[in-house]
Amino acid sequence: MTPNPTIFTPLLIISLGIFAWGCWRRLSLVALGQAENRFDNIGARIGEMLKYAFGQKRVLAKPFGLNHFVIFWSFIILLVSNTEFLLHGVFPSISLAHLPDGIYFPLLLVIDIVSLLALVAVVIAMVRRIIAPPYPEARTIEAFFILALIATLMMANFGINGARISHMPVIYLAVAHTYMPVSSFVAGLIAPSAGALVFGVSWWAHAAALLLFMCYLPHSKHMHILTAIPNCFFRRLEKPNTQPREEFVSGNTFGVAQADRFTWKDLLDSMACTECGRCQKVCPANITGKPLNPRAVVHDIKVNLLENGALLKQGATPVTPLIGDGGEGSVAEEVIWGCTTCGACMEACPVFIEQMPKIVKMRRHLVENEARFPEELLNLFENMEGRSNPWGIAPSERTKWCAQMEVKPFDKNTTEYLLYVGCAGSFDSRSKHVSVALAQLLDKAGVSWGILGKDEKCCGDSLRRLGNEYVFDRMAKENVRIFTERGVKKVITQCPHCFSTLKNDYKQYGLELEVIHHSEFLRNLVQDGRLKLEGTSAELGATVFHDSCYLGRHNDVYDAPREVIELATGTAPAEMERNRNNAFCCGAGGGRMWMEEHTGERINLTRVREALEEKPDTICVSCPYCLTMFEDGLKDVKADSVKVRDVAEVLAEAALR
Amino acid sequence: MLVVACIKQVPDTTQVQIDPVTNTLVREGIPFIVNPYDTHALEEALRLKDRFGCKVAVLSMGPPNAEATLRKALALGVDMAILLSDRVFGGADTLATSNVLSAAIRKLNSEVDEVGLVLCGKQTIDGDTAQVGPGIATRLAYQQLTLVDRIDNLDVGGKRIRVSRKLEGRHEIVEAPLPAMLTVVRELNRPRYPRVPMRLAAADAQVEVWNNQVLKLDEQSIGLKGSPTWVSKIFSPERVKGEILGDGYADPEGTAALLIDKLLAKDMLPL
Known part of the structure; x- marks a missing residue:
């Protein structure tokens, strides 16, 4: 049972071969993906990698993150001793003991302590997985197997070192006790006669665990050990709040219906997923019982890629389609349509996997190549294309909201700001009140503003998120032309969807606008003293604020709407349990506004109940979609004594008395 | 068998206003759409193509810019699109219009393939007469099945069709030999949405234009001269x-x- 290079060396070579083959098999599949430049800004990328991969910043955001942090760093540190172990197994003369004592002894101490920490962390992880797993399906044999392997490695390490210490000449024991306290403790448990046996068994157990780990790693979710760090390096440096453009030329393919049509980074994402389940725990669709599970989408893309990899490499048709219902494809269509593009999954993912763009790419395939989508969307698509608004209302009615007041058309020579009213603000009977309140506030503050009036077009947000990139592309080009021709430079929007689309999506069309959401603009007006308050909106009672996904998570505007409410009412709004970057979607983003919710509980009801927990008199919002979803939801839970107000209306109560 | 769908480009009537001075439609800046009923006729033709492999031709009489309407049809998958456009066709009432369309259908019948079915929307949303479809059937001596909301059976070999007609408060199941002209209602189907590759192909595709040198019709039977009715006044009723x-x-x-x-x-x- 002693270490034996003639047995160990071939085993190591075989294991390394299996490891290399597994890595090559998977990473060569990643290379099948489409080109995408993630090599810009190397300096910033290294910084992000250090912060999020090595610093584990997002991992640490949740309680058990610390546990992972310990295992991660133990793994890194123990690479030293494990490398020594492997080399020593082949060339017995190689040993860390040849290092100077000043390095060797502290190293021994670190390895000893770290091994204990890792063992404790692994045991905690096992207990957690048994008692309260992150999600029920997380109790996999694979997970327990890998934890058991790590535990075996640590215990075997103590066995090896303990046996060594138990045989040491007495003069070395003091040093051993100082620098290997845990191993020394283990040594005390070993009977002198059993020392050689313990050493041999431990050594081979360590060797077996290490080699098995090596063989198994690239074939399991533990591949993330190799891929998560580069995945943080290759993350999208700006917020993933847009989708890439498509080029509409005959012969091009649109969207993704085959794994190799994703970009290499999409495919790397699928290999980097640890299945931690943090995305699914924040996904509004998943929480309310819909089949969409962002973790499963990423996983299913990987499974599909592995199944079809050999065929895809030959350019042949894959056996398992990527998209298909009833188990015929890896991802069901209802899954693809369930997404509200709220971005919570991407905000939660510790390794920056981008779930939302993948879903939109699959939607693009369904809409653009197959013309297959939930039937409610047919009207939406036609209304958008024909009349540039979701309801198909005549564009001539775009100015009806301001029929009772004087509003000037935007003129680049005399007007500073364009108020981009948006479709909801122009046509939706409830949101029109918000438009009027905002317009009156702007007038009172003496802001130079104007509108495009009947020439205003829809920004196309819903179309883009729904995968109708073809029509979005035309609408974006049209809007860019109008804005450029009219000389628009500064835009105020009251809808976070217009805000994000004008600000982020239109950049892809070369249009750089200064876009400001009305909550920020109004806050500035009050803080700069340009808008005088006449009193407070105290009659709104207790307020609670709901973050819009496209204002908050997608654009990092969290404080402005809260500050507007505080300025107007004198009190900061209450916070719901899930707020700011962890806020829960109202259910209307990603084009879900225009679709029925057939499965599970309605997302807006879940959110309304969460808001009612704070016992508000008024729920404050900053988005017309949220406004509709909350008003509808309150009616459904028979709580319509609670008011819903946009922040502009809240401020108007205080400023326009 | 060739299936012919007749479609018309109409102003988006929700956006149309009447000029109070001239009593005519203000057409400037008003977007054009495919007459909504015609989209159902076109869809049914495409479904017959999917099911029976019939060829589908789409006809439209109108000004040169009606080509856009025909490109939409090409994007949906029709085999050929023909624009019937000539100054002498202008100012036509329903009789003169059906003369031109019938002549084109005759030409298709003799030069392309035997026409089995002509599909029209039940009426247009700008003229609202519901006469052009029946006019075509009369000129061509085809069976005339109006207000169809369901095709129950089409026997291509036996040249028979059975349809359901949606009437006030009742349905009528009618069977007729081919060739037949059907006018259709909205309940017949849900029009499909164009796929992007087809849209791109349609943008480059050929829209044939047939003028009166092609159709060679007597000028007394077409256009303003061939129209016994004319619009003397259009006005919005006082409300x-x-x-x-x-x-x-x-x-x-x-x-x-x-x-x-x-x-x-x-x-x-x-x-």
Whole structure:
């Protein structure tokens, strides 16, 4: 049972071969993906990698993150001793003991302590997985197997070192006790006669665990050990709040219906997923019982890629389609349509996997190549294309909201700001009140503003998120032309969807606008003293604020709407349990506004109940979609004594008395 | 068998206004759409193509810019699109229009393939006459099946068709030999949405234009000269503004009750 290079060396070579083959098999599949430049800004990328991969910043955001942090760093540190172990197994003369004592002894101490920490962390992880797993399906044999392997490695390490210490000449024991306290403790448990046996068994157990780990790693979710760090390096440096453009030329393919049509980074994402389940725990669709599970989408893309990899490499048709219902494809269509593009999954993912763009790419395939989508969307698509608004209302009615007041058309020579009213603000009977309140506030503050009036077009947000990139592309080009021709430079929007689309999506069309959401603009007006308050909106009672996904998570505007409410009412709004970057979607983003919710509980009801927990008199919002979803939801839970107000209306109560 | 769908480019009537001075439609800046009923005729033709492999030709009579309408049809998958456009076709009433369309269908029948079915929308939303389809059937001596909301059976070999006609308060199942002209209602189907590759192909595709040198019709039977009817005046009827009942914001329940009372009093609520 002693270490034996003639047995160990071939085993190591075989294991390394299996490891290399597994890595090559998977990473060569990643290379099948489409080109995408993630090599810009190397300096910033290294910084992000250090912060999020090595610093584990997002991992640490949740309680058990610390546990992972310990295992991660133990793994890194123990690479030293494990490398020594492997080399020593082949060339017995190689040993860390040849290092100077000043390095060797502290190293021994670190390895000893770290091994204990890792063992404790692994045991905690096992207990957690048994008692309260992150999600029920997380109790996999694979997970327990890998934890058991790590535990075996640590215990075997103590066995090896303990046996060594138990045989040491007495003069070395003091040093051993100082620098290997845990191993020394283990040594005390070993009977002198059993020392050689313990050493041999431990050594081979360590060797077996290490080699098995090596063989198994690239074939399991533990591949993330190799891929998560580069995945943080290759993350999208700006917020993933847009989708890439498509080029509409005959012969091009649109969207993704085959794994190799994703970009290499999409495919790397699928290999980097640890299945931690943090995305699914924040996904509004998943929480309310819909089949969409962002973790499963990423996983299913990987499974599909592995199944079809050999065929895809030959350019042949894959056996398992990527998209298909009833188990015929890896991802069901209802899954693809369930997404509200709220971005919570991407905000939660510790390794920056981008779930939302993948879903939109699959939607693009369904809409653009197959013309297959939930039937409610047919009207939406036609209304958008024909009349540039979701309801198909005549564009001539775009100015009806301001029929009772004087509003000037935007003129680049005399007007500073364009108020981009948006479709909801122009046509939706409830949101029109918000438009009027905002317009009156702007007038009172003496802001130079104007509108495009009947020439205003829809920004196309819903179309883009729904995968109708073809029509979005035309609408974006049209809007860019109008804005450029009219000389628009500064835009105020009251809808976070217009805000994000004008600000982020239109950049892809070369249009750089200064876009400001009305909550920020109004806050500035009050803080700069340009808008005088006449009193407070105290009659709104207790307020609670709901973050819009496209204002908050997608654009990092969290404080402005809260500050507007505080300025107007004198009190900061209450916070719901899930707020700011962890806020829960109202259910209307990603084009879900225009679709029925057939499965599970309605997302807006879940959110309304969460808001009612704070016992508000008024729920404050900053988005017309949220406004509709909350008003509808309150009616459904028979709580319509609670008011819903946009922040502009809240401020108007205080400023326009 | 060739299936012919007749479609018309119409102004988006929700956006049309009438010029109070000239009593004509103000067409400037008004977007054009495919007559909504015609989209159902086109869809049914495409479904017959999917099911039976028929060829589909689409015809439209109109000004040169009606080509856009035909490109939409090409994007949906029709095999050929023909624009019937000539100054001498202009100013046509329903009779003159059906003369031109019938001539084109005859030409298709003799030069492309035997026409089995002609599909039209039940009416256009700008003229609202519902006469052109029946006019075509009469000129061509085809069977005439109007207001079709379902095709129950099409026997291509036996040249027979059985359809359901949607009439006031009832349905009628009718069978007729081919060739036949059908006018269709919205309930017939849900028009498909164009796929992007088809849209791109349609943008480059050929729209054939047939003028009267191709059709060689007697000028007395087409255009203004061939039209026994003409529009003397278009006007919006005066509408008396109704009264506003109650206050729906302050008292929704009371206002609803008020509305119900009013409707009951006018016998407009069947109980």
